[in-house]
Amino acid sequence: MNPQHGFSAAEAESFYELVASRRDCRHFKRGAPVEAAQLQRILQAGYQSPSVGLMQPWRLLRIADAGLREALAACVEAERQATAAALGPRSDEFLHLKVEGIKDCAEVLALVLAPDDGTVFGRRTLAAEMALTSVGCMVQNLWLAARVENLGLGWVSMFEPAEVGTLLRLPVGAQALGLLCIGPVDEFYPAPMLTLEGWRTPRPLDQMMYTDYWPEGPENTSHGN
Amino acid sequence: MNPQHGFSAAEAESFYELVASRRDCRHFKRGAPVEAAQLQRILQAGYQSPSVGLMQPWRLLRIADAGLREALAACVEAERQATAAALGPRSDEFLHLKVEGIKDCAEVLALVLAPDDGTVFGRRTLAAEMALTSVGCMVQNLWLAARVENLGLGWVSMFEPAEVGTLLRLPVGAQALGLLCIGPVDEFYPAPMLTLEGWRTPRPLDQMMYTDYWPEGPENTSHGN
Numbered sequence: 141m142n143p144q145h146g147f148s149a150a151e152a153e154s155f156y157e158l159v160a161s162r163r164d165c166r167h168f169k170r171g172a173p174v175e176a177a178q179l180q181r182i183l184q185a186g187y188q189s190p191s192v193g194l195m196q197p198w199r200l201l202r203i204a205d206a207g208l209r210e211a212l213a214a215c216v217e218a219e220r221q222a223t224a225a226a227l228g229p230r231s232d233e234f235l236h237l238k239v240e241g242i243k244d245c246a247e248v249l250a251l252v253l254a255p256d257d258g259t260v261f262g263r264r265t266l267a268a269e270m271a272l273t274s275v276g277c278m279v280q281n282l283w284l285a286a287r288v289e290n291l292g293l294g295w296v297s298m299f300e301p302a303e304v305g306t307l308l309r310l311p312v313g314a315q316a317l318g319l320l321c322i323g324p325v326d327e328f329y330p331a332p333m334l335t336l337e338g339w340r341t342p343r344p345l346d347q348m349m350y351t352d353y354w355p356e357g358p359e360n361t362s363h364g365n
Numbered sequence: 366m367n368p369q370h371g372f373s374a375a376e377a378e379s380f381y382e383l384v385a386s387r388r389d390c391r392h393f394k395r396g397a398p399v400e401a402a403q404l405q406r407i408l409q410a411g412y413q414s415p416s417v418g419l420m421q422p423w424r425l426l427r428i429a430d431a432g433l434r435e436a437l438a439a440c441v442e443a444e445r446q447a448t449a450a451a452l453g454p455r456s457d458e459f460l461h462l463k464v465e466g467i468k469d470c471a472e473v474l475a476l477v478l479a480p481d482d483g484t485v486f487g488r489r490t491l492a493a494e495m496a497l498t499s500v501g502c503m504v505q506n507l508w509l510a511a512r513v514e515n516l517g518l519g520w521v522s523m524f525e526p527a528e529v530g531t532l533l534r535l536p537v538g539a540q541a542l543g544l545l546c547i548g549p550v551d552e553f554y555p556a557p558m559l560t561l562e563g564w565r566t567p568r569p570l571d572q573m574m575y576t577d578y579w580p581e582g583p584e585n586t587s588h589g590n
Contacts, residue, residue, distance in 0.1 A: 141385040143555040152406075152513045154376045155383060159410045159506055160366040181377075185384045187570045189505065192522055194557060194565045201575045208577055223489050234486070252579070253494075261459070261564075262522045264448050269478075269497055269542055270522050276501020280414065281384060283502070284509070288377045297417055297487045297495050309578040317494055330368040332419060334486075340419045345412045350426045352433055353534040354477070 158288055163329045165292030165321070166238045168245040172324035178289045179247060182322070185285035191274035193261030198275045200320075201250040201308055211307050212250070212299070212319055213242045219298040237337055240296040246323030250304070251279065251295075255313030275317060282320065292325035383513055388554045390517030390546070391463045393470040397549035403514045404472060407547070410510035416499035418486030423500045425545075426475040426533055436532050437475070437524070437544055438467045444523040462562055465521040471548030475529070476504065476520075480538030500542060507545065517550035 147155075183200070191197060203209050220239060224231045242248060253275060256267065263270035279295060286293040296319040304316040334340050347360060372380075408425070416422060428434050445464060449456045467473060478500060481492065488495035504520060511518040521544040529541040559565050572585060 141382060143386050143388075143553045145382055145386050146515055147379075147383065147513045151379045151383075154372075154379060155509065155513045156406065156410060157366060157370055158372065158376075158380060159413050159510070161368050161370050162413075162415075163368075164415050181381065183570060183574065185381060187573070188384050188387075190387075190389050190508070190520070190557070192520075194559045194567055196568050196573065199573050199575065199579075201577060201579065203577060205577050219490065223485060223487075226485050226489055239487075254584070260448060260451050261559075262448075262464075264451050264523075265444065265525050266522055266542065268493075269540070272494055272497035273501035273504065273542065276498035276503075277505040277508070278501075279498065280502040280505035283415070284380065285384070288372045288380045290371055295415070295417075297491055298489070300490050311579060314579065315494070317491065317498060328368045332415070334419045339486075342419055343421050345408060348412070348421065348424050349408065350424065352426060352428060352430050354424075354426065354536060354539065356534075359479075 158284055161328055162283055162287040163292065164332065165294040165325050165328070166241045166333065167325060168241045168292060168321065169324040169326055170244045172246060174246040174291060174323055178291065179322070182282055182285040182289060186278045186282040189278040189281045191277070192263050192270035193259040195257060195259040195271065195274065197254050197271040198278050199252045199254050201252060203248040203250060208307065209242065209248055212248070212304065215299040215303050215307070216240055216242060216296055216319070219300060223298060237339065239298060241294055241321050242296060242319060245294070245321035247321070249320040249322065250308055250316060251275070251318035251320055252308070252310060253315040253317050255311060279318070279320070286322055291322055292328065294321040296321060383509055386553055387508055387512040388517065389557065390519045390550050390553070391466045391558065392550060393466040393517060393546065394549040394551055395469045397471060399471040399516060399548055403516065407507055407510040407514060411503045411507040414503040414506045416502070417488050417495035418484040420482060420484040420496065420499065422479050422496040423503050424477045424479050426477060428473040428475060433532065434467065434473055437473070437529065440524040440528050440532070441465055441467060441521055441544070444525060448523060458564070462564065464523060466519055466546050467521060467544060470519070470546035474545040474547065475533055475541060476500070476543035476545055477533070477535060478540040478542050480536060504543070504545070511547055516547055517553065519546040521546060
């Protein structure tokens with residue numbers, strides 16, 4: 141690695157293609173494995189993510205036990221039903237969406253927020269926020285690395301964290317934040333699946349950028365659950 | 366963009382070089398601008414990040430007013446002193462670190478968590494956590510995009526969020542999470558600056574990966590604030 145590497149226009153173009161073609165995947169090619177070397181490269185990319193104060197607040201549990209994977213999938217299914225109930229009028233529409241691929245994907249990594257280690261640097265006033273955003277940075281590196289390996293990754297966050305915590309034997313202060321599903325896919329969705337399925341239309345970028353101050357009055361919202 | 370693009374080994378290698386050479390930058394080349402087209406590409410990369418339930422919980426305020434930038438820098442300086450006081454025995458050591466480059470960088474973008482829009486999909490049980498991790502995913506795309514444009518980015522989170530919120534005229538429910546400094550740099554640190562300066566040694570990857578269950582007993586900690 142050359143820390144001063146000057147990236148070329150072609151390298152930038154390839155990166156932007158990567159960013160644009162990365163998807164939250166729920167459809168996996170059943171039985172197709174991830175090579176150990178691929179998984180290691182993906183994990184190394186996650187490991188090289190930044191964290192506030194170098195706190196590295198995340199841990200990953202690779203789920204190898206088939207029974208444990210089944211039990212986690214059952215947690216997700218229970219929460220899928222609870223989510224449907226909470227969605228009221230859009231319940232049926234929601235239940236027709238495929239929201240996870242835990243049983244079909246090659247690898248499941250449980251994403252865990254580690255117990256707070258008391259890091260002060262950069263988070264005296266924003267302790268929880270900076271731990272969680274640091275976890276997000278790490279996952280985005282995993283996501284892009286999976287895509288550059290031509291693998292799909294889906295972040296499943298539909299579960300009761302206390303139940304998953306019990307299954308994973310998490311200590312006090314640790315919290316399950318996701319079940320990351322990684323594996324070969326038949327295809328990458330041409331756009332985010334929730335957009336393709338008509339669930340929700342994204343807000344355009346120019347409605348997310350302001351100059352200097354937050355604008356007066358309510359934001360133009362296009363909320364879709 | 367071809368959603369099915371199969372990335373080559375060379376493209377993967379370039380991406381891993383990008384991941385490895387991205388840094389949290391605090392030293393910027395004063396007076397050197399970011400081209401408008403570069404900034405637009407970086408923002409587009411952030412915009413293409415995932416968010417739970419497509420909630421897109423972030424907003425960015427581009428700081429154009431020089432007086433506003435000065436006022437934000439003053440907030441950071443006040444919090445730097447408060448952090449030093451909170452660090453007790455490491456206070457002097459901390460005060461010798463350069464922790465931000467707000468006054469020198471080409472562009473400052475204030476990162477804001479938008480007021481919660483009530484999205485249920487994927488966050489019925491983890492509402493705050495999924496909004497914040499989604500913000501982290503977005504910033505990581507910005508960070509990598511800046512690096513592929515051969516620009517530095519630094520995430521400054523040393524401030525009292527209520528004070529910054531007042532300066533930016535944020536509405537109730539919105540929260541300032543960072544001041545993102547972007548611009549040309551003279552060099553990229555060969556390793557994270559906090560490691561180079563002896564502030565903190567990172568935990569190795571193999572102590573962040575477990576199989577199936579969290580291990581029994583206390584984790585081996587090497588806390589360094």
